[in-house]
Amino acid sequence: MLKDFYAFVIHLAENRRLLFSLARHDFREQYLGSYLGIFWAVARPTLFVLIMWAVFEHGFKAPPVVSDVPFALWLLCGFVPWTFFVEAVSKSTNAVVNNAFLVRKVAFRVSILPLVKILSALFVHLFLVFLILSVFVLYGYYPTLYWLQIPYFVLCSVVLVLGIGWLTSSLRVFVKDVGEVVAILLQFGFWVTPIFWSLHALPEKYRSILKFNPVSYIVEGFRDSLIHRVWFWEKPYDTAVFLVTTTFFLLVGAVIFKRLRPHFGDVL
Numbered sequence: 001m002l003k004d005f006y007a008f009v010i011h012l013a014e015n016r017r018l019l020f021s022l023a024r025h026d027f028r029e030q031y032l033g034s035y036l037g038i039f040w041a042v043a044r045p046t047l048f049v050l051i052m053w054a055v056f057e058h059g060f061k062a063p064p065v066v067s068d069v070p071f072a073l074w075l076l077c078g079f080v081p082w083t084f085f086v087e088a089v090s091k092s093t094n095a096v097v098n099n100a101f102l103v104r105k106v107a108f109r110v111s112i113l114p115l116v117k118i119l120s121a122l123f124v125h126l127f128l129v130f131l132i133l134s135v136f137v138l139y140g141y142y143p144t145l146y147w148l149q150i151p152y153f154v155l156c157s158v159v160l161v162l163g164i165g166w167l168t169s170s171l172r173v174f175v176k177d178v179g180e181v182v183a184i185l186l187q188f189g190f191w192v193t194p195i196f197w198s199l200h201a202l203p204e205k206y207r208s209i210l211k212f213n214p215v216s217y218i219v220e221g222f223r224d225s226l227i228h229r230v231w232f233w234e235k236p237y238d239t240a241v242f243l244v245t246t247t248f249f250l251l252v253g254a255v256i257f258k259r260l261r262p263h264f265g266d267v268l
Contacts, residue, residue: 092165114165166253
């Protein structure tokens with residue numbers, strides 16, 4: 001298994017131009033045909049940030065949640081990572097069935113299709129991350145060394161979604177209901193992830209259980225980087241739980257994808 005994964009990484013390195021070319025094409029195709037085109041990829045997240053700011057700063061008059069940080073900033077640190085997770089999982093789940101013509105090509109490595117969808121979603125996510133950092137600066141929270149670990153948590157998101165994407169995209173080929181199940185699980189996951197509520201407000205026994213939700217680790221990582229000023233290695237237990245959980249999804253997803261891959265052409 002490790003040998004196969006190593007071969008996959010080598011293949012990505014050797015074909016990185018093709019990978020990013022496919023991701024750019026998928027990103028552009030999403031907005032192809034609209035009058036403003038790719039502008040919507042920038043306009044929608046920008047509008048979302050402005051709405052969040054207006055609602056929670058001038059509408060609800062929400063009080064600070066943690067260390068006198070405005071609620072809008074605290075909320076954005078949770079909502080932006082979750083938005084990427086939802087979009088990347090949703091797109092990667094349909095990566096194989098939406099590219100049946102590539103599956104039939106013998107020389108094409110189908111296992112990169114979920115990653116193509118993830119990278120396509122990553123373009124918007126990176127812009128949103130930049131937007132968050134800009135909003136923090138506008139509020140008077142200037143860059144610190146802790147901001148340097150943001151790329152680490154973005155990478156954690158990509159690796160986590162890749163494992164889930166391999167699993168769901170391979171099963172989606174044979175069972176159409178997988179897409180609906182994934183959508184329901186994402187809705188449920190929204191409420192068990194500390195986006196609108198604080199993990200520290202829960203009793204310890206429930207908090208330890210929810211730490212097995214890998215997205216919680218990423219959300220709290222954004223807040224630790226931008227608000228609490230905590231390095232990820234200062235939470236060894238949380239980091240270990242996340243790495244074990246993510247490795248599990250990565251290995252299970254890779255094994256199932258590899259075993260089902262020879263039968264994709266018979267179904268699509």
